[in-house]
Each structure stands twice: as structure tokens, then as C-alpha cells.
Amino acid sequence: MDTKLLIAFILLTGLLACSKELMETFKGFERPSNFPNPEYHFNNNEITRAKFELGRKLFYEPRFSRDNTISCGTCHIQSAGFTHHGHDVSHGIDDLLGKRNSPPIMNLAWRKDFFWDGGVFDMDLQPVVPIMNPVEMDETIPNVIRKLEEHPEYPSLFNEAFGSPGIDTERIMKAFSQFMAMVISSNSKYDKVMRNEGAKFTDEEEKGYRLFQQHCGSCHKEPLFTDESFRNNGIGIGYNNDQGRYEVTLNEKDMYTFKVPSLRNLSYTSPYMHDGRFIKLDAVLDHYAESIRDTPNLDPLLRGNLPLSPEDKLFILAFLKTLDDPGFVTDKRFAEQ
Amino acid sequence: MNKIWLLLVIIGMATACKKEESGPIDSDELASLSVEFDNIVGPQNLQLNTGSYTNAKGETFSVSILQYFISNIKVTRTNGTEYVVPQDSSYFLIRESDPNSRFAKVKVPVGDYSGLEFVLGVDSLRSTMDISDRKGVLDPAGGMEDGMYWGWNSGYIFFKMEGVSPQAPVDPSGQNKFRYHIGGFGGYSAPTINNIKTFSIDLKHGGVAKVRTDRESNIHLMVDVQKVFNGSHQVSIAENPTVMFSAYSVNIANNFEGMFHHHHTEN
Numbered sequence: 001m002d003t004k005l006l007i008a009f010i011l012l013t014g015l016l017a018c019s020k021e022l023m024e025t026f027k028g029f030e031r032p033s034n035f036p037n038p039e040y041h042f043n044n045n046e047i048t049r050a051k052f053e054l055g056r057k058l059f060y061e062p063r064f065s066r067d068n069t070i071s072c073g074t075c076h077i078q079s080a081g082f083t084h085h086g087h088d089v090s091h092g093i094d095d096l097l098g099k100r101n102s103p104p105i106m107n108l109a110w111r112k113d114f115f116w117d118g119g120v121f122d123m124d125l126q127p128v129v130p131i132m133n134p135v136e137m138d139e140t141i142p143n144v145i146r147k148l149e150e151h152p153e154y155p156s157l158f159n160e161a162f163g164s165p166g167i168d169t170e171r172i173m174k175a176f177s178q179f180m181a182m183v184i185s186s187n188s189k190y191d192k193v194m195r196n197e198g199a200k201f202t203d204e205e206e207k208g209y210r211l212f213q214q215h216c217g218s219c220h221k222e223p224l225f226t227d228e229s230f231r232n233n234g235i236g237i238g239y240n241n242d243q244g245r246y247e248v249t250l251n252e253k254d255m256y257t258f259k260v261p262s263l264r265n266l267s268y269t270s271p272y273m274h275d276g277r278f279i280k281l282d283a284v285l286d287h288y289a290e291s292i293r294d295t296p297n298l299d300p301l302l303r304g305n306l307p308l309s310p311e312d313k314l315f316i317l318a319f320l321k322t323l324d325d326p327g328f329v330t331d332k333r334f335a336e337q
Numbered sequence: 338m339n340k341i342w343l344l345l346v347i348i349g350m351a352t353a354c355k356k357e358e359s360g361p362i363d364s365d366e367l368a369s370l371s372v373e374f375d376n377i378v379g380p381q382n383l384q385l386n387t388g389s390y391t392n393a394k395g396e397t398f399s400v401s402i403l404q405y406f407i408s409n410i411k412v413t414r415t416n417g418t419e420y421v422v423p424q425d426s427s428y429f430l431i432r433e434s435d436p437n438s439r440f441a442k443v444k445v446p447v448g449d450y451s452g453l454e455f456v457l458g459v460d461s462l463r464s465t466m467d468i469s470d471r472k473g474v475l476d477p478a479g480g481m482e483d484g485m486y487w488g489w490n491s492g493y494i495f496f497k498m499e500g501v502s503p504q505a506p507v508d509p510s511g512q513n514k515f516r517y518h519i520g521g522f523g524g525y526s527a528p529t530i531n532n533i534k535t536f537s538i539d540l541k542h543g544g545v546a547k548v549r550t551d552r553e554s555n556i557h558l559m560v561d562v563q564k565v566f567n568g569s570h571q572v573s574i575a576e577n578p579t580v581m582f583s584a585y586s587v588n589i590a591n592n593f594e595g596m597f598h599h600h601h602t603e604n
Binding site for chain 1: 465467468469471472476477478484486488489490491524525526527528529530582583584
């Protein structure tokens with residue numbers, strides 16, 4: 001073989017390897033092969049590295065709160081599956097309390113609507129709520145824009161991400177969505193079993209999976225473990241008489257219904273339910289097996305307690321553990337840099 | 338040849354005559370049209386904070402905030418042809434605290450207009466559009482105090498009126514305030530209240546709007562906010578001091594009918 005050709009070939013291979021490495025550091029949005037197509041409108045907000053990184057920085061930016069103390073990451077902690085671990089309801093600015101449990105930032109690209117009551121139907125409009133809520137960040141977006149404009153880094157970061165100078169509502173929201181849409185949890189043991197990547201359920205997990213499919217799977221639909229519907233799961237009316245979905249539809253049939261939450265990463269996201277009333281998963285299963293309460297609009301699928309023996313509950317718990325994604329809660333791409 | 342000359346002269350004269358008369362000129366050329374929203378309370382001009390008024394229930398009140406969206410303007414010529422203002426240029430936030438905001442200024446083809454139509458509120462289509470199509474007055478970033486957007490239940494507040502009334506119960510802030518924030522575009526994924534209201538105003542009695550390139554016609558509307566209380570449903574401040582996203586808000590939205598009156602047109 002010609003020496004020159006060989007050298008050229010080696011150089012070319014080297015170049016390819018380099019570019020491959022670069023590509024591997026940022027891949028944009030990738031749908032996990034066992035997930036359906038996403039709901040988010042990526043055509044209006046194509047993922048780029050600069051926008052994603054800007055969104056991540058904004059997510060951890062306390063300037064979004066009135067006194068620069070609270071960031072999104074305050075109540076959505078990565079190690080807690082992006083929830084406010086240990087808090088039934090969250091405390092925001094001045095330690096004021098909200099009325100609902102902080103939900104996980106996870107697989108949001110597949111969500112049709114946001115919040116426990118589904119009051120927001122577009123991810124781009126979601127951040128407006130905590131920013132302006134007087135018990136969360138209590139800030140106005142015009143104020144935030146002013147603070148970001150005065151910051152030494154943000155003006156150039158926005159310029160870089162959007163191709164021209166300027167910070168406005170649209171750009172802030174689109175950057176936030178880039179981060180939120182990319183925070184994907186899809187590498188639990190369950191996923192690896194489903195994708196035939198070599199992992200196998202233990203006997204207990206397998207039994208738990210069967211029981212899960214029989215008793216839980218119609219609402220906590222695979223693979224996202226929610227069917228995105230709003231239901232009253234019989235936990236009874238909370239102390240604050242939270243009316244749930246009714247507050248945004250004014251439809252009596254929605255009274256006391258809440259969004260069915262995903263069951264991924266439960267080991268990190270205690271406490272459970274819209275008001276965080278259950279600290280342990282045992283209590284959640286005990287509720288379904290023993291103490292479903294008949295309040296208005298109780299879900300028809302939950303008329304009567306679920307027939308779960310103590311052993312069944314242990315199997316289900318074993319299966320639920322397979323939905324934990326330890327790589328997700330430690331993924332450096334999602335962490336404050 | 339002579340005949341052609343004659344024809345040209347006649348056409349020339351006809352055109353000249355038309356100009357002199359300033360009669361109906363219909364063309365596709367766009368010119369300014371202004372619609373003025375002049376807020377009043379019954380027989381009185383509205384004065385923020387200082388004016389005192391009485392509703393049909395005998396309750397006295399003052400107004401501290403009054404603002405509303407006007408959108409989707411459509412005009413009809415005296416010959417019946419319609420023109421819809423391009424939607425992107427057809428959203429206005431009328432705020433009593435800012436005198437300049439009382440004019441909704443649009444561009445429409447030159448002509449004589451006897452009909453005006455607009456929406457009080459923001460149509461459902463725009464209410465669900467991508468955030469890149471919500472600039473200016475539609476920016477969801479409006480502040481909490483005088484903002485016109487509900488974050489928690491994505492949608493615009495179409496009409497906001499707040500004020501003080503001795504008949505209003507003391508609120509948690511220690512004031513006797515009433516607060517009416519009326520919105521609801523019908524719901525995105527589930528149907529709910531729809532308080533979008535469309536108004537058709539006949540301009541024939543108050544004067545048609547003669548839209549020309551060399552001036553700006555102004556349609557002067559009186560907006561009687563007394564009707565908010567005294568419409569088909571009589572609203573009591575004492576019984577309903579706070580009306581926001583609720584089933585009751587439909588009663589107030591229905592009262593908007595009859596709130597707009599064409600007073601005159603300045604051509």
C-alpha cells in the first residue's frame with residue numbers, strides 16, 4: 001500500500017474519531033427506543049447545545065426570585081429525582097408554603113399538560129407560574145430580564161444561543177424548555193429489561209410486574225407510568241380542600257381529581273400524592289389495599305379496595321424499585337455546573 | 338381619434354369631480370383608522386380612584402384599575418364588503434391609567450365604513466399559540482398587579498376592573514375592595530367557560546368612518562362600565578366582591594353586552 005495513502009487514511013480516521021467524540025458529548029433530543037413519540041413541539045424550539053446549556057444555567061439561577069434566593073433547582077433537586085425530597089409541600093420565598101407537592105422534572109417532553117391540575121398546556125408557559133407565584137419566587141419577568149441584562153454573562157450567552165442580542169420572555173421560556181425537555185429518565189432496570197439489553201427481572205420483580213399490570217397499569221401506563229389522565233384515587237379530601245382539576249375546568253366531574261403521576265424514580269421522590277401525605281411507599285400500597293375512600297368522582301377503577309395480599313405488596317414494591325434510574329439522578333449533564 | 342380624446346376628457350373630469358366631492362373612494366390602498374374606547378360610568382366620565390358612582394343595587398363604588406383587551410377588528414364598507422385587519426396587528430390593551438392606550442389604531446383599505454366588529458378578549462386560537470406569537474400586549478410576562486395573564490391556568494384575563502366600595506367586605510389586606518378579573522377562552526384540552534365576546538357596532542347613526550390616505554378617521558365609542566353591574570344580571574358588590582375564574586364570571590361577561598355605544602365619528 002502506498003505510504004501516503006496510508007497516512008491519509010490514518011489522519012482521516014483520526015478526524016472521524018474526533019468528530020464522533022464531539023458528537024457524543026451533545027446529541028440533542030433522542031427518543032428512547034421504548035418510549036412513544038414526544039408531545040413537545042420541537043419544531044418550534046429545536047434543541048441546540050447553547051440553548052440547552054443556557055436553559056440549565058437558568059434552571060439553577062436564583063435571580064428568578066424576588067430576593068435572589070430561590071431557583072427552580074431549589075424545589076427540584078436532582079438527587080431527589082428533581083423533587084423537593086422530604087417536603088410534603090414546598091417552602092419558597094420567605095419560607096412561605098405552597099399547597100401541593102413539588103412534582104419531578106422528568107420526561108416532560110411526553111407531557112400533554114403541566115402541574116397536578118393540568119392548568120398549563122404548553123411547556124413554554126410553565127415557568128411563568130412559579131416565577132410569579134407569591135409563595136414560590138414572587139418575581140416579575142420584566143424584573144428578571146433586567147437582572148439578567150445586568151449580569152456579566154447572560155447577555156452574551158443569550159446572544160450566542162439565539163444568534164442575536166436580546167433577552168425577552170420568549171427566549172427565556174424556550175431556553176427553559178430546552179433543559180426541561182432534555183431531562184429524560186429512561187435507563188432504569190425496567191427499561192433495560194424491556195429493551196433486551198441483558199438485564200432480567202428477579203422472580204419477585206417478575207411477580208410484582210404481573211401484579212402491577214393487573215392492578216395499577218391501566219392508570220400508570222407503561223412506559224411512562226402515567227396515562228396523563230386526572231383521577232380521584234380515593235385518598236380523601238385534603239386538609240386544604242384542594243379541588244384539583246376542577247379549579248381549571250370548573251367542571252363538577254373534575255372535582256378532587258389530580259394528574260396521575262409517573263412511578264419512575266419513586267425511591268428518590270418521597271413523599272407521595274399531590275399533598276405529599278404518604279412518606280413511605282408502603283403507605284401508598286396500604287391505601288390502595290385497605291383505605292380507599294368514596295369521595296365525589298372516585299375513579300370507577302377504584303371502587304372497593306384492591307385485592308392485594310401482604311405478599312403481593314412486597315412483590316409490587318420489588319417491581320417499583322426496578323423503575324429507579326440511578327444514572328439519571330447523578331447525570332452531570334443535568335447538574336448545576 | 339376625436340372620440341378617444343373626448344372619452345379621455347370625460348374620464349378626467351369624472352375623476353376630478355370625485356376628488357372634489359371626497360365621495361366614496363374604494364381602493365386597496367391602506368390608510369389609518371382609529372377606534373377610541375372612552376370609558377364612562379353611566380352619565381359620568383370615569384375618573385380613576387377619585388370618582389364615586391352608584392350601581393343599580395344602590396352600592397357606591399370607585400374604580401382603581403380598568404383595563405381590557407380589544408382584538409380581531411373587522412370593518413364593513415357601506416357597500417357591504419368586509420375587511421379583516423391582519424390578526425398580528427389586531428390586539429390592543431385598553432388601560433384607563435394610560436390615556437394613549439384608549440385608541441386602537443389599525444390600517445384598513447380606503448373607503449367608507451358603516452360597520453365595526455371586534456372581540457372583547459383574546460380569541461381561543463391566539464390563546465393557545467406558541468409563545469413566539471405572543472409579543473407586546475400578549476406577552477405572558479405581565480406583572481401580577483396589573484397583569485392580564487393567568488399563569489396557573491394558561492389564558493388571558495380579558496377584562497379587569499378593581500375598585501373600592503364600602504359595601505364590599507373587608508378583604509385579607511384590610512380593604513373594602515372588589516376585584517373582577519374576567520377571562521376564559523373555552524379550555525384547551527377540556528371544555529370550560531368561554532367569556533370571549535364579539536361586538537358589532539352600526540356606525541350609520543353616529544357617522545360612517547371615511548378612511549382616506551391623507552387623514553385619520555376616529556370612531557369614538559363610549560364604554561359604559563356601569564353595565565358591568567347593571568346588565569341583564571344585576572351584580573352586587575357585597576355578594577360578589579371577587580369574581581375571577583369561576584362559573585359566576587359568565588354573568589359579568591354577559592353584562593358586557595350593551596357596554597359599547599357609538600357616539601360619533603371624527604373624519
